[in-house]
Amino acid sequence: MAGAPQLDGFFKQVDTLSDHFIERLRKAVAIPSISADVARRPDVFRMGHWLADELKALGVQVELRQLGKQPDHPHLDLPPVVLGRYGSDKNKRTILVYGHYDVQPAEKADGWATEPFDLTVDSQGRMFGRGSTDDKGPVLGWLNAIEAHQKAGVDFPVNLLMCFEGMEEYGSEGLDELIEDEAKKWFADADAVCISDNYWLGTEKPCLTYGLRGCNYYSVEVSGPGADLHSGVFGGTAQEPMTDLVRVLATLVDTNGVIQIPGIKEQVAPVTPEEETLYDGISFTMDNIHESLGSKTTIFEDKKSTLMARWRYPSLSIHGIEGAFSQPGAKTVIPAKVIGKFSIRTVPDMDIEKTNELVFNYVKEQFAKLGSKNTLKVDVLHTGKWWVSSPKHWNFSAAAKAVERVFGVQPDFTREGGSIPVTLTFEQATGKNVLLLPMGSSTDGAHSINEKLDKRNYIEGIKLLGAYLHHVAVEPTS
Numbered sequence: 001m002a003g004a005p006q007l008d009g010f011f012k013q014v015d016t017l018s019d020h021f022i023e024r025l026r027k028a029v030a031i032p033s034i035s036a037d038v039a040r041r042p043d044v045f046r047m048g049h050w051l052a053d054e055l056k057a058l059g060v061q062v063e064l065r066q067l068g069k070q071p072d073h074p075h076l077d078l079p080p081v082v083l084g085r086y087g088s089d090k091n092k093r094t095i096l097v098y099g100h101y102d103v104q105p106a107e108k109a110d111g112w113a114t115e116p117f118d119l120t121v122d123s124q125g126r127m128f129g130r131g132s133t134d135d136k137g138p139v140l141g142w143l144n145a146i147e148a149h150q151k152a153g154v155d156f157p158v159n160l161l162m163c164f165e166g167m168e169e170y171g172s173e174g175l176d177e178l179i180e181d182e183a184k185k186w187f188a189d190a191d192a193v194c195i196s197d198n199y200w201l202g203t204e205k206p207c208l209t210y211g212l213r214g215c216n217y218y219s220v221e222v223s224g225p226g227a228d229l230h231s232g233v234f235g236g237t238a239q240e241p242m243t244d245l246v247r248v249l250a251t252l253v254d255t256n257g258v259i260q261i262p263g264i265k266e267q268v269a270p271v272t273p274e275e276e277t278l279y280d281g282i283s284f285t286m287d288n289i290h291e292s293l294g295s296k297t298t299i300f301e302d303k304k305s306t307l308m309a310r311w312r313y314p315s316l317s318i319h320g321i322e323g324a325f326s327q328p329g330a331k332t333v334i335p336a337k338v339i340g341k342f343s344i345r346t347v348p349d350m351d352i353e354k355t356n357e358l359v360f361n362y363v364k365e366q367f368a369k370l371g372s373k374n375t376l377k378v379d380v381l382h383t384g385k386w387w388v389s390s391p392k393h394w395n396f397s398a399a400a401k402a403v404e405r406v407f408g409v410q411p412d413f414t415r416e417g418g419s420i421p422v423t424l425t426f427e428q429a430t431g432k433n434v435l436l437l438p439m440g441s442s443t444d445g446a447h448s449i450n451e452k453l454d455k456r457n458y459i460e461g462i463k464l465l466g467a468y469l470h471h472v473a474v475e476p477t478s
């Protein structure tokens with residue numbers, strides 16, 4: 001292959017250092033940096049500082065940016081954004097990478113087979129631990145790639161800018177403003193952006209991702225009694241907030257995922273003839289989704305409808321009820337105030353504000369129909385817009401060559417059902433192409449119990465990130 005970067009020395013070094021890289025992931029997973037849990041905020045800070053120290057030890061220039069207080073908790077400091085710069089050679093391209101060091105909540109009692117913050121490697125090379133795949137493994141992938149270059153004595157092919165945040169799982173509070181602020185400062189030299197924070201469609205074939213759904217997250221509060229009540233004393237005499245709430249929540253979506261709120265589906269962009277032909281070529285089977293779902297309870301029986309439902313149609317999920325009795329046993333309480341949480345994954349051409357208005361009006365209407373004397377409050381907790389770009393850019397062609405080099409296959413070009421709201425912000429603020437380059441696979445269980453990252457995905461993923469940087473350094477401008 002003429003002009004192909006020499007990568008053997010780097011690859012060999014990654015293999016040599018694999019145990020060390022797993023130990024680095026073990027240390028990261030051990031810090032329970034749960035952004036949604038106020039009590040864990042010191043751990044989120046600890047994680048940000050640990051990451052900054054690891055970067056400094058590798059010779060990366062690091063600055064921590066403070067983002068002020070958290071809007072919905074005015075006394076709580078937001079964790080710092082870790083900015084890094086490695087290299088400043090005017091003759092090299094500059095790549096900006098983003099990731100997050102916060103994680104979803106996790107407790108052994110949720111049903112984990114192992115301690116969630118104790119990385120546990122089984123005989124099949126599955127590394128279980130909260131954040132292993134989302135997103136500590138991929139974030140450390142960049143650090144590991146730097147270290148392997150240093151130890152192999154291989155010149156680092158690009159200048160690397162880094163932006164690692166600690167609030168992604170809580171809606172990336174404060175980050176949009178920072179990105180806009182730094183677009184002409186810390187990020188000014190960026191030629192392209194790469195984000196490693198999503199997953200392959202299956203377990204064997206890597207993919208490059210050019211689209212994400214957005215996320216509008218809502219709360220519905222129903223209150224009435226002055227305090228929690230005895231259901232024997234007050235049952236049948238007091239109007240119960242929980243009864244009202246479950247009836248309202250039940251009107252949002254049906255068993256087949258059809259959103260019942262008028263005006264939502266009307267905003268969805270029509271399927272084009274070009275798009276119709278796209279799905280057949282994607283390496284994805286119903287077995288893939290059944291495996292990652294852990295059951296055969298899919299809404300659709302065919303691949304195309306399933307992919308379309310994940311990528312290009314909105315979905316509404318009900319997540320939980322704050323204030324409701326949820327412990328084992330049979331407590332006979334009537335909760336005085338309950339807050340239901342649900343979110344809508346949004347797609348082109350849905351508008352955030354229009355969607356909020358439709359949701360608020362619908363929820364209020366449904367509550368009014370109950371004729372309850374209780375009080376309803378509906379609110380939006382956070383929003384993030386959908387993102388779709390073109391994969392016809394040198395950033396993507398370089399990544400495709402890197403995939404072929406490391407895995408010996410051509411990647412699929414995919415969209416993602418999840419959301420990384422700052423992707424669009426990076427694209428708009430820097431004016432540069434953004435590529436999503438996932439490390440983990442479809443069975444990793446991000447956000448779920450027993451989250452894991454396969455050792456193969458981690459180690460080959462480090463090679464992939466490094467190979468991408470080599471290819472992107474020499475890829476002709478398209």
Ligand SMILES: C[C@H](N)C(=O)N[C@@H](Cc1c[nH]cn1)C(=O)O
Binds near residue numbers: 171197419420
């Ligand atoms: C895809 C990414 N790894 C992820 O998990 N993103 C979250 C972002 C989010 C949106 N609201 C709260 N967090 C997700 O898609 O749920």
Ligand SMILES: [Zn+2]
Binds near residue numbers: 100134168197
């Ligand atoms: Zn993530």
Ligand SMILES: [Zn+2]
Binds near residue numbers: 104134169446
């Ligand atoms: Zn996540």
